Amino acid sequence: MSTQPVSQSLQRRSSRTVPAAATSLVLLVLAGLAIWGAVAYLAGGAWPGFIVASGDAVRGLTWNNPGVWAVSVVALLAGVFLLFAAVLPGRRTGAAITGSSSTGLTETVISRRGLARLAAAHADQTDGVESSSATASGKSVSVVVSTSLNEPGSLSRDIKESLEEKFRTVGLTPTPRVSVRVRSSG
Amino acid sequence: MRETAGRLNRAWLAVIAVVLLLAGGAGVLLASGLGKDLAAAANLALVPAAPENPVFAGPPLDAVSNPVGAALILAGAALIALLALSWLGAQIPRRHQASTLRLHSDHGRDGYTRCEPRVVADAVAHEVEALPGVTSASALIRGSANQPELNLDVKVEDRADIQDVISRINGEVTANLETALEVPLRKVAVLFNISTQRGNDKAAVL
Numbered sequence: 196m197s198t199q200p201v202s203q204s205l206q207r208r209s210s211r212t213v214p215a216a217a218t219s220l221v222l223l224v225l226a227g228l229a230i231w232g233a234v235a236y237l238a239g240g241a242w243p244g245f246i247v248a249s250g251d252a253v254r255g256l257t258w259n260n261p262g263v264w265a266v267s268v269v270a271l272l273a274g275v276f277l278l279f280a281a282v283l284p285g286r287r288t289g290a291a292i293t294g295s296s297s298t299g300l301t302e303t304v305i306s307r308r309g310l311a312r313l314a315a316a317h318a319d320q321t322d323g324v325e326s327s328s329a330t331a332s333g334k335s336v337s338v339v340v341s342t343s344l345n346e347p348g349s350l351s352r353d354i355k356e357s358l359e360e361k362f363r364t365v366g367l368t369p370t371p372r373v374s375v376r377v378r379s380s381g
Numbered sequence: 382m383r384e385t386a387g388r389l390n391r392a393w394l395a396v397i398a399v400v401l402l403l404a405g406g407a408g409v410l411l412a413s414g415l416g417k418d419l420a421a422a423a424n425l426a427l428v429p430a431a432p433e434n435p436v437f438a439g440p441p442l443d444a445v446s447n448p449v450g451a452a453l454i455l456a457g458a459a460l461i462a463l464l465a466l467s468w469l470g471a472q473i474p475r476r477h478q479a480s481t482l483r484l485h486s487d488h489g490r491d492g493y494t495r496c497e498p499r500v501v502a503d504a505v506a507h508e509v510e511a512l513p514g515v516t517s518a519s520a521l522i523r524g525s526a527n528q529p530e531l532n533l534d535v536k537v538e539d540r541a542d543i544q545d546v547i548s549r550i551n552g553e554v555t556a557n558l559e560t561a562l563e564v565p566l567r568k569v570a571v572l573f574n575i576s577t578q579r580g581n582d583k584a585a586v587l
Binding site for chain 2: 201202203204207208210214215216219220222223227229230232233234236237250253254255258260263264266267268269270271272273275276278281289300301302304305306308309310312316317
């Protein structure tokens with residue numbers, strides 16, 4: 196019997212759904228046009244108008260034609276973009292939490308959105324903060340707070356230290372890097 | 382909790398990227414004349430086309446304007462369309478829930494005991510939702526009756542003691558599930574999210 200879990204890790208890298216869906220749609224459209232043309236030829240003995248027009252357009256093209264240059268460069272750029280999408284790891288879906296009762300069979304993760312909400316809610320409780328918002332990756336959290344204080348003083352440092360302590364208490368491993376920006380509305 | 386086709390996507394994106402890079406690279410080398418220079422420098426027997434040469438030797442449609450050519454195009458395009466459709470369908474996140482749990486032993490000599498994983502998952506979710514600080518929870522059972530895996534999606538308040546929730550899930554919830562299924566869990570995965578709602582707090586007006 197297999198000893199490997201069937202479930203994917205919760206803390207996985209980006210699955211590249213958007214470039215995959217876009218690429219598969221392009222392939223589907225091109226294949227659809229080719230099927231349409233082939234069926235029309237087999238049924239009626241003649242290619243559809245748009246295929247005949249395309250054939251006439253490329254007849255006589257030389258390799259140094261600007262159109263050939265353009266298609267080649269676009270293909271190169273698209274290849275580079277897709278290769279980066281395939282190879283680069285991308286952002287993780289969440290941050291790992293280590294609990295005192297964690298075992299090798301347990302995986303506990305907080306989502307990026309959850310981490311951002313936690314940071315914003317915690318920063319909101321700081322004296323002098325009117326409102327706060329946060330964004331998070333798996334490794335870092337950026338918080339922007341608004342305050343009516345004319346001189347925020349050490350507010351940014353206080354919030355940063357408080358958040359780092361909160362993340363240690365929650366058990367985030369490793370503790371995300373925290374950056375705090377204070378906007379004074381006073 | 383739903384799973385995505387990350388590995389499949391990256392594999393196919395890499396294959397298509399290599400094809401595009403080769404085609405685009407070949408086009409640039411031939412259009413610029415570098416291909417001819419490189420082949421001459423490497424003493425290759427193959428002589429690439431010069432930049433002023435035509436891309437197609439004759440009308441491009443002539444080669445396939447016959448029943449065999451059109452049939453080949455139809456077959457190839459149909460294959461690509463099916464693969465592309467299958468790839469597109471794989472983008473839908475899947476639950477991969479376990480099928481009906483067969484809890485009987487000895488090949489059912491004393492009778493068959495079957496349980497839908499949804500029943501077990503709902504019971505686990507209710508138990509988790511009763512924990513302090515938890516606003517909502519959903520559970521998913523994967524694997525099989527002999528090697529079950531528990532996936533939990535837990536929403537907690539921002540003030541909740543997450544370590545306490547983790548400790549209770551590992552100590553009580555999973556223990557109860559293992560007792561019910563009579564086997565240890567192969568994996569427990571818990572995904573936390575922070576809810577903007579308050580949980581079971583009730584305000585008392587004095």
